[in-house]
Amino acid sequence: MSEDRTEALIKKYALQNAVFFKGTANPKAVVGKVLGENPEYRTRAGELTPLIESIVSDVNKMSPDEQARALETIDPSLLSKEKKERVYLLPELKNAVEGKVVMRIAPGPSGPLHIGHTRVSVLNDEYVKRYSGKLIARYEDTNPEKIDPDAYSMIPEDLDWLGVKIHESAIQSDRFGIYYDHTRKLVEMEKAYVCTCDGDVWRELKEERKECPCRSLPVNMQLERYDKLLNGDYGEGEAVAVVKTDIAHPNPAVRDFVAFRIVDHPHPRTGSKYCAYPMMNLSVAIDDHLMGVTHVIRGKDHLNNTLRQEYIFDYFGWKKPDYYHYGLVNIPDTVLKTSLIKESIRNGEYSGWDDVRTGTVRAIKRRGIKPEAIRRYWVESGIKSVDIQFSWDNLYGMNRDIIDAVSNRYFFVGDPVRYDIEGIDSIEGKAPLHPDHPERGSRDYRIEGSKTVFISSEDSRTFAEKGQVRLKDLCNLDYGTPAKYAGNDLSILKKGVKAVQWVGRNGIGTELLMPDGSIIKGMTENGVFSESGDTVQFERVGFARLESVNEDMIKAVFTHR
Numbered sequence: 233m234s235e236d237r238t239e240a241l242i243k244k245y246a247l248q249n250a251v252f253f254k255g256t257a258n259p260k261a262v263v264g265k266v267l268g269e270n271p272e273y274r275t276r277a278g279e280l281t282p283l284i285e286s287i288v289s290d291v292n293k294m295s296p297d298e299q300a301r302a303l304e305t306i307d308p309s310l311l312s313k314e315k316k317e318r319v320y321l322l323p324e325l326k327n328a329v330e331g332k333v334v335m336r337i338a339p340g341p342s343g344p345l346h347i348g349h350t351r352v353s354v355l356n357d358e359y360v361k362r363y364s365g366k367l368i369a370r371y372e373d374t375n376p377e378k379i380d381p382d383a384y385s386m387i388p389e390d391l392d393w394l395g396v397k398i399h400e401s402a403i404q405s406d407r408f409g410i411y412y413d414h415t416r417k418l419v420e421m422e423k424a425y426v427c428t429c430d431g432d433v434w435r436e437l438k439e440e441r442k443e444c445p446c447r448s449l450p451v452n453m454q455l456e457r458y459d460k461l462l463n464g465d466y467g468e469g470e471a472v473a474v475v476k477t478d479i480a481h482p483n484p485a486v487r488d489f490v491a492f493r494i495v496d497h498p499h500p501r502t503g504s505k506y507c508a509y510p511m512m513n514l515s516v517a518i519d520d521h522l523m524g525v526t527h528v529i530r531g532k533d534h535l536n537n538t539l540r541q542e543y544i545f546d547y548f549g550w551k552k553p554d555y556y557h558y559g560l561v562n563i564p565d566t567v568l569k570t571s572l573i574k575e576s577i578r579n580g581e582y583s584g585w586d587d588v589r590t591g592t593v594r595a596i597k598r599r600g601i602k603p604e605a606i607r608r609y610w611v612e613s614g615i616k617s618v619d620i621q622f623s624w625d626n627l628y629g630m631n632r633d634i635i636d637a638v639s640n641r642y643f644f645v646g647d648p649v650r651y652d653i654e655g656i657d658s659i660e661g662k663a664p665l666h667p668d669h670p671e672r673g674s675r676d677y678r679i680e681g682s683k684t685v686f687i688s689s690e691d692s693r694t695f696a697e698k699g700q701v702r703l704k705d706l707c708n709l710d711y712g713t714p715a716k717y718a719g720n721d722l723s724i725l726k727k728g729v730k731a732v733q734w735v736g737r738n739g740i741g742t743e744l745l746m747p748d749g750s751i752i753k754g755m756t757e758n759g760v761f762s763e764s765g766d767t768v769q770f771e772r773v774g775f776a777r778l779e780s781v782n783e784d785m786i787k788a789v790f791t792h793r
Contacts, residue, residue: 240306242266242284246291247303248310254667255296259288293722296667320612322358325527326554333365334524337396338372338516341383343570344585345390345593347606347622348563354610355529355558357396366399368523372516373405374509376499380574386585390593394603402523404515405501411510412462414518414548415473415491419454423547424491426457428471438487441480447488461492464507468496475514477543485536489513513537517544525553532557532617559619566591566624588789589749599747600767600777600791605631628792635767635775635791640665640672642763643704643733644742644770644788646754648686651695653709655717659683661706665759675759677706677736684737686755691732700724702731704771733771742786744776756786767791 245265250257262284291299303310325333335356339349360367369391373379384403391398418424427434427446437444449457461471473492481487491514498504520528520541528538538555545552567573567590576582586594596606608630613620641664653659658680665672679685685703687695695701699711700718708724710716718724725731739755746752760768760781768788769775775791 238280239283239287241270242280242287243291244303244306244310246284246288247299247306249288250291250294250299251296251303251311255292255294255299257288257291259285262288289726320608320614322355322362322611322614325359325363325556328359328363328527331364332526333360333363334368334526335360335365335529336368336370336520336523336525337391338370339383339387340375340378341371341373341380341387342378343380343383343574343592344386345394346568346570347566347591347593347596348561348568350394350593350606351558351561351610351613352530353391353394353396354607355615357394358607358611359527359529360399361397365526367397368525369398369401370519370523371401371403372512373403373499373501374512374515376495376497376509378571379500380570381500386594393593393597394606400523402519403501404510404519405499407515407519408502408506408508408510410522411492411515411518412508415510415514416455416458418475418491418544418547419458419473420451421547422451422476423543424473424475425449425454426461426471427474428457428466431469431472438479439484441487443479447474447476447479461494462508464494466494468494470494473508475540475543477540483536483539486539489540513540514544517541520553521545521548521550527556528553529556529558529615531560533560556615557617558613558615559617561613561620561622563591563622568592587749588745588747598777598779599789600635600775601627601631602634604634631792632775636769637666637668638765639767639769639775640763640765641667641769641771642675642760643735643757644744644754644773644776645686645688645733645735645739645756646744646752646773647689648735648739648755649689649692651685651687651692651709652714653679653683653685653717654714656683659707659717661703661720663705675705675757679706679736682737685734686736686739687732687734688754691730694730695732698729700729702729703734704731706734733773740786741784742788744770744773745779745787745789747790756788760786 242262245262246257249261263281266280266284300311337353337356339345356367371384415424425447427444429444429446434444457471458473460466461473471494472490474488475491477486477488479487490511492508492510494507495509496507535557542552573582573585573590577584582589585592586598588595588599605627609627658678661677662674664670664674691701695711700708702708702724707720708718710718735755735757738758740758742754742756744752744754763778767775767777774793776788777791779787779789
């Protein structure tokens with residue numbers, strides 16, 4: 233192939249790469265494209281690389297419109313980027329009938345939801361929507377010591393923000409009579425008993441596959457004990473109701489399990505009305521049946537619970553739901569435990585449940601992460617039984633796909649340093665509100681009179697060290713006090729001069745809240761006043777959610793890069 237044709241080929245790929253990537257071609261990507269689609273060039277790779285870098289440099293000097301027009305002249309078909317995205321679909325549910333699927337989520341109202349809770353919420357919601365079914369939110373509040381009364385209202389708000397549609401809600405503390413009646417039937421059927429043994433002794437006997445003395449007492453005596461249990465005649469720890477299973481079951485965790493315990497602690501909703509509190513495996517099995525749940529999706533840490541609950545279904549002759557158990561997820565470097573967060577709020581360390589240092593749904597929302605990104609993350613994770621490591625970077629990437637197109641660009645300068653400029657009467661420049669959406673217009677700059685700009689303290693140190701700097705989309709400066717106007721020639725960037733963000737005299741004081749709780753104080757260009765979206769991109773800093781914007785101060789929360 234002739235040299236002219238080689239250069240034309242390289243230019244074609246460089247233009248295509250630039251058009252696809254916001255006006256800036258990547259030499260390495262162009263090298264890969266040339267060699268990948270033209271293997272005969274591989275022996276000349278060393279020779280071609282400098283040529284490719286030179287052509288890419290020329291292409292990158294062109295405006296995006298010029299690049300697109302040039303590529304259209306060479307090969308219009310290359311303007312169409314066919315991106316084959318993998319479609320992630322959850323597997324079909326067994327025995328699922330359109331309009332008949334009933335599923336449930338079971339939050340414990342100890343606080344608002346966190347990122348770990350969103351998995352089961354999203355997965356259940358996805359299936360219910362697929363099959364036009366019903367999703368029940370069942371608040372499992374049978375542990376009164378851990379309940380936060382505000383959680384009964386916070387959790388529905390979190391679910392609504394996530395886009396999880398709840399068709400019916402139930403609260404277990406309203407259903408104690410139902411659990412009492414069913415347990416009485418189990419006692420009458422000799423499938424449950426009341427044990428007054430020392431708890432440690434009872435557990436040791438189970439480990440040895442031996443029955444405790446209470447297990448074989450006659451039904452009339454068991455019923456007497458059961459009435460005493462419900463009436464508060466036993467103290468905390470003195471008696472429990474137990475569901476019988478197989479005392480010789482190979483899995484010790486499945487052998488007889490506690491159905492009721494005595495709790496001497498007032499409930500936030502029912503006060504001291506009850507003293508006998510149902511355990512999860514009893515109440516869940518009864519509720520799943522009475523609520524008509526057809527499919528249960530939960531973590532594989534519930535595998536033993538499923539085996540326990542199936543005993544109750546079998547004793548009553550109920551049809552069991554289809555169970556799915558997904559793998560566990562490890563969420564690193566994230567505060568999730570509600571008791572720790574609550575204590576930190578109480579002692580003033582955290583500002584509230586939406587403190588950005590936590591992993592609550594409220595904190596995630598505050599940072600500008602969209603529910604669509606969370607949904608995509610969990611759908612792509614699926615319901616396989618393999619354990620996974622949660623990746624914030626992956627979630628950020630999915631969120632970036634959503635907010636990039638709607639986030640206009642602005643300059644933010646942290647820890648600003650003032651520079652006055654001499655050597656010119658006025659300076660004009662412009663930058664697009666969004667490089668991919670020219671129809672949104674531009675940020676137009678005109679600096680005259682007292683020509684003052686602010687750059688970050690970090691960039692100021694570079695300016696002093698190198699002697700030159702480029703104010704992005706405006707002009708070049710030589711170092712000094714005042715700084716000297718040095719024209720508008722972009723070629724200085726090839727010499728290693730740094731292009732920096734800047735804000736004029738009319739910049740607005742800004743506080744940028746970072747994920748670690750620190751605050752970067754700086755300035756933002758005042759064009760942000762006309763911003764209608766809630767997320768923006770501070771150029772070369774990252775995406776941020778505008779929390780409040782007024783003439784005196786902008787408060788923003790860092791989202792991610």
